[in-house]
Amino acid sequence: MATDPMAVAADALYALVPEEFTAARNERAADARAAGEKALAKEIGALRRPSPAAWIVNRLARDEPDRVGDLTGLGGELAEAQAAGDGRALGALVAERREVVGDLMRLASSLADAADRTPSRAVLDEVEQTLVAASVSAEAGAAVASGRLVRALRAVGVEVDLAGAVGGGEPGPPRRLGRRPSERAERGTRAERPERSGKRADGASRGAARTTAAERAEEAARHERERLETALAEARERADDDVHALAAASARLDDARRRFDDLETERDELERRLSEVRDVLRPAEREVRIATRAHESAVAEAAHSARARDEAEAAVAELDS
Incomplete structure (x- = not known):
């Protein structure tokens, strides 16, 4: 039975299924750090998930x-x-x-x-x-x-x-x-x-x-x-061992090639979509600039009209008085 704290932690962690390993390791490392055992926390945090x-x-x-x-x-x-x-x-x-x-x-x-x-x-x-x-x-x-x-x-x-x-x-x-x-x-x-x-x-x-x-x-x-x-x-x-190893290596290579092909296809699709968005973005930018200038002009005209109205109302009020 392991008595060293690091060995105890490792025994417990490697008894878990791989999917539970990382979270449990991080929790144990955090507990050790909170207890002031920084060296132990670092060692536990360095443990790798089993294949x-x-x-x-x-x-x-x-x-x-x-x-x-x-x-x-x-x-x-x-x-x-x-x-x-x-x-x-x-x-x-x-x-x-x-x-x-x-x-x-x-x-x-x-x-x-x-x-x-x-x-x-x-x-x-x-x-x-x-x-x-x-x-x-x-x-x-x-x-x-x-x-x-x-x-x-x-x-x-x-x-x-x-x-x-x-x-x-x-x-x-x-x-x-x-x-x-x-x-x-x-x-x-x-x-x-x-x-x-x-x-x-x-x-x-x-x-x-x-x-x-x-x-x-x-x-x-x-x-x-x-x-x-x-x-x-x-x-x-x-x-027999070498045949099995070759089969495993071949399967890994096939998986890697399929993943690479999938990523290349995804990249090409994203690049195509990006090109389409850029084509639409250019006229949209021009429209924003035109609309911005029109808005600024309308704001200025509205302000001028408001001042003229206010002045006219003031003049009428003065005559009435």
């Missing part, structure tokens, strides 16, 4: 911390298998990550639909890229688990750019980076028992013959095939 994809991932981190923890825990196992050169384990972990990400994507759609915010395909692609990035490094996992993402994340190889990705300062360690002990034990039992029994069977059947050149070559070929299959699985996953 739609970041908001969905933040909801997952808050509502499904165990499932998000499963994903970030896989990242450590993937790194260990990669370092050990264990192709079989690496392939299995890549496939498992795909399943975990798939489960989280289904949950993400459900959470967004429940909040009446059905996401677009481009937003879901960013959510998926962010979840994959969470399994690449402990820092990315901590950013996702913080529930305070401002923007989507993307892994480039084993690197994830986290600059400005988390609101309210750097996140602490993830809520839970590893698997639940029961899950880890169950998975280990399933994975290890057949292998151990197979090793005993292999030891009994092959014995010293394993050292023959032909079997060594067969073993090397098997390892090479496992390595290539793992590399293929990773290449396919990266290709």
Whole structure:
């Protein structure tokens, strides 16, 4: 539980839907300023509204911390298998990550639909890229688990750019980076028992013959095939990510072009209308000038007539008297 005032404010704000974020942030900043905490007010006022994809991932981190923890825990196992050169384990972990990400994507759609915010395909692609990035490094996992993402994340190889990705300062360690002990034990039992029994069977059947050149070559070929299959699985996953990223970029470009075309059309219409108004304005200005001069002349004539009337009335009154 966050105790730092800034972290408390950030946790509360990033729990809101994006439409409520700005007003709530400004209100909290104003409260801090009124309380004399100018530095805190400035920090709160600098918090950025989360993107739609970041908001969905933040909801997952808050509502499904165990499932998000499963994903970030896989990242450590993937790194260990990669370092050990264990192709079989690496392939299995890549496939498992795909399943975990798939489960989280289904949950993400459900959470967004429940909040009446059905996401677009481009937003879901960013959510998926962010979840994959969470399994690449402990820092990315901590950013996702913080529930305070401002923007989507993307892994480039084993690197994830986290600059400005988390609101309210750097996140602490993830809520839970590893698997639940029961899950880890169950998975280990399933994975290890057949292998151990197979090793005993292999030891009994092959014995010293394993050292023959032909079997060594067969073993090397098997390892090479496992390595290539793992590399293929990773290449396919990266290709899928890049296809999704391209689709999102294309959709964004199409939207920008449509907006630009609409604005150009609106500008042309306004320019045409302005030209029409100018054409009407010129004779209207001339008419105003003529009418102004006529009005001034009429005022002068009326004043002269009034003076003549007054003088005549005075003369008549004098004769009568």
